[in-house]
Amino acid sequence: MALNTDELSLLAQTGELATQHVAPGAARWARERLTGTELLPLAADVGLLGLQVPVAHGGRGLSFSCKAQAAEILAAADFGVAMALINTHNVAEQLARLASPGLARRLIPALVLGRHSACTALTEPGAGSDFSAIQTQAMAVPGGWQLDGVKSWITNAVHAEVIVVYAQTHAGAGAAGIAAFVVEAQRPGFQRLPAAEKGPISTIDAGGFRLAGYRCTEEEMLSPPGEAFKDILGAINGARTYVAAMCCGMVGEALRVASAFGNQRQTFGKSLLGHQGWRWQLADAAIDLEAARLMVRQACAMIDAGQQAQSAAAKAKVFATRMAQKHIAALMHAMGAEGLGENYPFVRHLAAAQIAGLVDGSTEMLLERIAKDLKVP
Ligand SMILES: Cc1cc2nc3c(=O)[nH]c(=O)nc-3n(C[C@H](O)[C@H](O)[C@H](O)COP(=O)(O)OP(=O)(O)OC[C@H]3O[C@@H](n4cnc5c(N)ncnc54)[C@H](O)[C@@H]3O)c2cc1C
Structure with a gap:
């Protein structure tokens, strides 16, 4: 697919970000086990965090082909940085598609502007490839849902403020019972786990967290069971x-x-x-x-x-x-x-x-x- 001038300009700026900031920092981040969060505002300036997010939500509304090329450019310098930035972008894009107008207005701007990072949490200590076997539980309570469980090996979990959590609403229902919820790290019931899971690429910021009695409103169920x-x-x-x-x-x-x-x-x-x-x-x-x-x-x-x-x-x-x-x-x-x-x-x-x-x-x-x-x- 031929890219438009807006997309070509974004890719040119992504190239500059990669050569001037990512490549020079990558060796130091790896050696000192530092994260690449300092890049969030720079990535926001380029438009990377809102690349596919509709213009009405403060994004750029560009194509998937453009996003894939941006990912290629960033990963040439550092795969972890590319993954970390794209995972924040993905949550902003998913919120734009699925969240209520109020929830979208409250959460998307900080992601697109690089003030907060975000992540998508499916994997658990006992379930990776077999996603339908997740044990994180969502229990209906008055006014919403209570979430309990542990997630591990999640990109950006070391610092993410906004997390899309996949949880089982009906024990034994498998894929049909799984729903997606928006979780905010600042709220009671969310506990980040020590970053033992950084692995060899520190800039991917992989980590885990525990949900213990975390309460979501009905509105914060982003995608219901079955969907x-x-x-x-x-x-x-x-x-x-x-x-x-x-x-x-x-x-x-x-x-x-x-x-x-x-x-x-x-x-x-x-x-x-x-x-x-x-x-x-x-x-x-x-x-x-x-x-x-x-x-x-x-x-x-x-x-x-x-x-x-x-x-x-x-x-x-x-x-x-x-x-x-x-x-x-x-x-x-x-x-x-x-x-x-x-x-x-x-x-x-x-x-x-x-x-x-x-x-x-x-x-x-x-x-x-x-x-x-x-x-x-
Ligand atoms: C750095 C990093 C970042 C990650 N970020 C995220 C994230 O943001 N969000 C998220 O939800 N998850 C994330 N993950 C988790 C990732 O999705 C899982 O590692 C992946 O799904 C595999 O699950 P597992 O590691 O539990 O391996 P397992 O499922 O335990 O599998 C172990 C091995 O056995 C193989 N295997 C399993 N079942 C079969 C079978 N039926 N037949 C043949 N082979 C099989 C697998 O391919 C694998 O090689 C991340 C992982 C890493 C390493």
Whole structure:
């Protein structure tokens, strides 16, 4: 899909944000285990936090294709930052679609302006891939709902103020009983858990929280049982596609850095690039990167056209995450010991490629999805 001038301008500014702020900070954030929250206002200035949010809600109302390209640009510098920013954006966009006018007016502006971060919480200590097995309970009480349970491995949970929580309204009902609720971290009954889950990419700010007697009003049920599961499955096609785009961003950057290194590093009297066996590794990466980008572009076009993108998104994510896992490791190896240095992105990107293979549907879950769509008798 051809992007309009507004979208191209946003992508140009995203490129500046990535090169001037994200890339220079990434090594320090990783070393000092710091988070990238300082970027929220800068991302808001560029328009990233309201990219797909309708103009009427203070956003930019741009396309999914534009969002995926922004994700690719940001992830080339740091996957964690890209995920953290996009997860805040996603909650603003979901509120614009599903919240009552009053709730939307109260919560969206602070997200779009980068004053608060947000997250989407499905995963629990006992349920990841098997989402329908979540145990967080929503019990009807006078005037609303009471939420009790624990969520873990949630992007942005270290600092998020607004959280979309998926909870079971009817024990044993599985997917049909799951509803989505808006939770605010400042209210009684919300307790952040110590950030033991940061993992190797600190900028993704993954963490957990406990809900103990947390009260929601009726209005704060964002999506009722029966619809919440369908809504998240629709949104997840977008997430799978932009994670695939992020993998392309990381491999593109690894390829750029390895090429530049291979041009100046000499062995046996010539540059590394002068050795056929060495440069073929780069050619292999370039081929797979182009194929992954085409798959991402196809899924983006289907999403923007309102078509069913379930299979295209799953295929793009499986291919792109495997491509990133393979080629970032190979390109890092091609750099020799130098590739381990913190001024290069390889170690961070390699860990990120592993995370990409889990979030928003692990490779195995997506293979199941693709196999179902084959409709083999
Ligand atoms: C950094 C990070 C950020 C995250 N952010 C979020 C977030 O914002 N919100 C959120 O809700 N979750 C988030 N997650 C959680 C993520 O969605 C889960 O990790 C993912 O769903 C897999 O669940 P699990 O880790 O519990 O693995 P499990 O479900 O326990 O699976 C373990 C392994 O077994 C495989 N497996 C499971 N079942 C089968 C099967 N039937 N057949 C074959 N293989 C199988 C899986 O693919 C996986 O490799 C995040 C995770 C990470 C690492």
